[in-house]
Every structure is written in C-alpha cells, then in structure tokens.
Ligand SMILES: Nc1nc2c(ncn2[C@@H]2O[C@H](COP(=O)(O)OP(=O)(O)OP(=O)(O)O)[C@@H](O)[C@H]2O)c(=O)[nH]1
C-alpha cells in the first residue's frame with residue numbers, strides 16, 4: 342500500500358516540504374487508543390507514541406494526533422515509531438460535547454466527504470439532516486446525503502421523500518440505496534473517489550455498518566479486530582479505524598464517530614441556511630425578528646413559497662442553540678480562568694505566610 346492509497350497527495354507533500362520535513366518518513370494515524378497510536382505507511386503498520394517535546398508543548402487536545410492525521414516519524418524500529426509532528430489538518434471533525442476546559446473533543450481529521458446517512462423509515466428527519474449538514478460545513482467536510490433501506494418503501498413514497506429533501510436542501514448530492522437489494526449502490530460508488538477520505542454520520546440503526554460491508558465487499562465487522570503482538574509482546578486488540586473501501590477510497594469509522602453530537606450547535610449555519618442568510622441581508626428592517634413583521638423579506642419569501650416555513654423554523658431553533666452554546670462556552674472559560682487565578686493567589690499567599 343502506497344501513501345497515496347492512504348490518501349496522501351500533493352497538498353500534504355507541499356506541507357511536508359514547507360515544514361522542512363523532507364528527512365522524515367510520513368505516515369497516517371489509523372487508530373488511537375489512550376495516547377498510543379497505530380501509524381501506517383508504505384512500509385507497514387507501526388505502534389507509535391509522540392515525542393516528549395510534542396507532549397510538553399501541547400496546549401490543547403488539538404495538539405495531539407488523531408485518526409486521519411498525517412504525521413512525521415522518528416526512530417524506526419521493527420514495529421515502533423515516534424511521532425515527531427502533525428501536518429496541519431485540512432478538516433477536523435469534533436464532538437460537540439465540551440470537556441471541562443471548554444474544548445471540543447476531536448474525533449478524526451483530514452476527512453474529505455461526510456456521508457450523512459438516514460433511513461427511509463423512522464429515522465428520516467429533515468431538521469436532523471440540516472444539523473448534520475451544518476456539522477459538515479463547520480468541519481470543512483463536503484456532505485453527501487445517503488438515504489438507506491429504500492427496499493422498505495415503494496417508489497411513490499421514495500420520490501415523495503426525495504422531493505421533500507430537494508425543497509429544503511440545495512446543491513448537495515443525494516443518493517438512495519438499499520443494503521438488502523443493493524439497488525442504488527452504483528450511484529453511491531460514483532461518488533467515491535480514489536484517495537479521498539470519507540466518514541459516515543447518522544443515528545444508530547440507519548444502516549452504517551451494513552453500508553460499510555456493502556462498500557468493502559466483505560464482512561468487516563468480523564475482520565475489524567486483529568490481535569497483534571505489538572507493544573513488545575503484550576497482545577492488544579486494535580480496531581483499524583481507517584478502512585480501504587471500493588474505488589480506492591478510504592473510510593474512517595471509530596467509536597467517537599458514532600457519538601458525534603448534533604445537539605449542541607456549531608458554525609456552518611451560513612452554508613446550510615444560505616438562502617435565509619441572504620434574505621436577512623436584504624430585509625429592509627434593520628431590527629427585524631423576521632417572525633411577524635409585515636413586508637419582512639423572510640416572511641414574504643415564505644408566503645411566495647420561495648423558502649419552506651419549516652426550513653426557517655429550523656434555522657431559528659439552531660441559531661438560538663448556537664447562541665446558548667456559545668455563551669455557555671464563554672462562561673465556562675471565564676469560570677475556569679477565575680478558578681485558576683484563585684489557586685494562584687492561594688499558593689502565593691501560602692508562600693508569603695510561611696513564617
Ligand atoms: N431492510 C433493510 N434493512 C437494513 C438496510 N440496511 C441496514 N438494515 C438493517 O438495519 C439494522 C441496523 O443496521 P446497521 O448497519 O447495524 O446500522 P448502524 O447505523 O450501523 O447502527 P449502529 O451500529 O447502532 O450505529 C440491521 O438489522 C440491518 O440489517 C437496508 O438497506 N434495508
């Protein structure tokens with residue numbers, strides 16, 4: 342397997358040269374577990390740890406490697422390497438859950454496309470679809486909508502559902518598949534490009550694992566755990582979280598991915614609600630709430646059927662959440678800072694009161 346097969350390209354090669362890393366080997370992080378990593382390159386798979394320097398200079402979670410990262414390597418041993426640096430990331434997917442330092446939890450990096458998966462039955466929900474879109478835009482990941490389990494409804498109902506998506510979601514590819522009959526798989530395959538990295542986003546039970554099996558052509562869930570003699574004799578079970586799929590594309594799937602939160606809000610609303618942002622710019626009332634004012638640009642557009650009322654309502658909801666989310670993060674940071682100051686002050690007075 343070459344670096345290109347793992348997703349390496351001219352962009353990262355330029356980064357390597359610009360950062361004077363020509364003398365280093367390069368690899369991609371394919372798994373992470375409690376500060377230990379598996380890195381893969383054309384020479385094989387290696388267990389890895391970060392240099393002390395990287396550890397001590399790290400200011401936040403973002404400064405540690407994550408699955409999908411391209412890293413420069415030191416100290417080649419038979420099966421062990423040291424991660425010397427992380428090439429700057431093209432995209433970062435993080436969990437909206439905020440840790441005690443007010444940081445997001447990073448799930449994976451350098452993902453090109455996000456397959457947003459919803460099934461035609463109970464799970465189908467356009468508001469949620471817009472949430473996932475927003476998450477993708479905020480993460481710099483290109484979204485593709487994949488509707489699954491199409492074998493469970495007839496053609497008429499499927500078209501209804503696809504039309505519903507079309508009226509609310511513009512400019513995003515939508516494909517529909519069945520993991521049972523494999524209908525539509527050909528269309529999805531056309532969107533899987535060689536050397537591009539994908540991830541699957543969607544609720545539990547929508548058919549993500551089945552889709553992985555369809556796209557790898559093997560029962561991955563059986564082959565995922567490989568017990569190997571890494572860590573010098575100690576046997577650990579490692580899940581490779583970066584999976585080669587058809588067409589030479591790459592899929593990142595890890596436990597965190599399944600928990601990607603879409604409850605908190607994020608940036609990216611401008612792209613999901615592009616038309617609404619545009620209309621707001623053109624609303625002639627500067628202090629308009631766009632909810633009840635007469636001749637408000639938004640209200641007029643809704644009346645004329647240019648935008649969907651439910652689309653606008655989802656926008657309002659997500660905007661409110663975003664504001665709430667941002668204020669809690671600011672508040673949290675302020676409190677942590679105050680606490681830090683208090684500790685400092687306490688230590689200082691304790692010192693000066695020594696005798
Ligand atoms: N009829 C039908 N059933 C499907 C299809 N895809 C998946 N299923 C079934 O739906 C159930 C859930 O599928 P999974 O692939 O495990 O769903 P998942 O998204 O991976 O779920 P989590 O692992 O919980 O995140 C299983 O019983 C599958 O057999 C499909 O295209 N058609």
Ligand SMILES: [Zn+2]
Nearest residue numbers: 624629631637
């Ligand atoms: Zn208005």
